[in-house]
Amino acid sequence: MKSRLYRLSAEQGNRCAQHNLGVCYAMGTGVQRDEAEAVRLYKLSAEQGLADAQYYLGVCYANGRGVQRDQAEAVRLYRLSSDQGNADAQYNLGECYDNGTGVQRDEAEAVRLYRLSADQGNALAQHNLGVCYANGTGVLRDQAEAVRLYRLSVEQGLAIAQYNLGVCYANGTGVQRDEAEAVRLYRLSADQGNALAQHNLGVCYAMGTGVQKDQAEAVRLYRLSAEQGSSFAQYDLGACYATGTGVLRDETEAVRLYKLSAEQGNRYAQHDLGVCYADGTGVQRDEVEAVRLWKLSADHGNERVLQSRAFLSMHY
Numbered sequence: 001m002k003s004r005l006y007r008l009s010a011e012q013g014n015r016c017a018q019h020n021l022g023v024c025y026a027m028g029t030g031v032q033r034d035e036a037e038a039v040r041l042y043k044l045s046a047e048q049g050l051a052d053a054q055y056y057l058g059v060c061y062a063n064g065r066g067v068q069r070d071q072a073e074a075v076r077l078y079r080l081s082s083d084q085g086n087a088d089a090q091y092n093l094g095e096c097y098d099n100g101t102g103v104q105r106d107e108a109e110a111v112r113l114y115r116l117s118a119d120q121g122n123a124l125a126q127h128n129l130g131v132c133y134a135n136g137t138g139v140l141r142d143q144a145e146a147v148r149l150y151r152l153s154v155e156q157g158l159a160i161a162q163y164n165l166g167v168c169y170a171n172g173t174g175v176q177r178d179e180a181e182a183v184r185l186y187r188l189s190a191d192q193g194n195a196l197a198q199h200n201l202g203v204c205y206a207m208g209t210g211v212q213k214d215q216a217e218a219v220r221l222y223r224l225s226a227e228q229g230s231s232f233a234q235y236d237l238g239a240c241y242a243t244g245t246g247v248l249r250d251e252t253e254a255v256r257l258y259k260l261s262a263e264q265g266n267r268y269a270q271h272d273l274g275v276c277y278a279d280g281t282g283v284q285r286d287e288v289e290a291v292r293l294w295k296l297s298a299d300h301g302n303e304r305v306l307q308s309r310a311f312l313s314m315h316y
Helices: 002-010 015-027 035-046 051-063 071-082 087-099 107-118 123-135 143-154 159-171 179-191 195-207 215-227 231-243 251-263 267-279 287-299 303-307 309-315
Strands: none
Touching: 002 015, 015 035, 015 051, 035 051, 051 071, 051 087, 071 087, 087 107, 087 123, 107 123, 123 143, 123 159, 143 159, 159 179, 159 195, 179 195, 195 215, 195 231, 215 231, 231 251, 231 267, 251 267, 267 287
16 A cells, blocks of 8 residues: 555655655565666655665665665765765765775774764664774774773664673773673673674683583584584584583584684684594594694694694604
């Protein structure tokens, strides 16, 4: 019903109706989904200066939805919308400047745009501005300000902000250290599926940090994170299988997980997988492969492996 009314109004040139009908086509609401038609309608509305349509059309160009991908055109449209105060466009344009996508990288301009968006309550912008303060990117480093911004974003339920604020509490960065609060925040984020939080919460259970030690729960959380591709979780879960910690010992499964992690460049997984090949644990013994993996581990910063007796005995 709404789509029919939007169409009647859109055909008379109403820019809001053109935009709303475009959303209907993009979402398949009351009409068959048609991203190209959504783009056509957004364009009609954007040409009449509607900020929301300019933003939505920019998203289409950025992602190649219904139109050929064009990051420079996305930037142009975000800028038009941003200049009218659209918080989502300010955030997206800030990300473009932050990453150098469709425009020359400019960290200070990214901060300016994130701030404009954050001041309007955009949770993503609050978080990203917090990251800028935490890292001193485009602004002087200020960990307390990073915490303040993360907290604003957390209050809106943003999972990545919950994770980062949890890290701050875990390490006492910009806030007094509080391991129980870190666990609480990791749990909020993990429950939304954040792989980083699932892993860190798993570590808390494994170590008994801020929560009662529970190796089986650590394994469960590592598994959730590992299934999303976290190399840290894959490594830690592999170590659990290798030692039978919180799960039945399974050296073959440990090797499989170490391989997944090692392929992503995890130096600890590369080292431990090398040990498996050196000893023939969970995999056929292969000293050449062991040395190759130890060298990779060293190349990724684990230089101590080059001094190990096992490496020296096989390499020379």
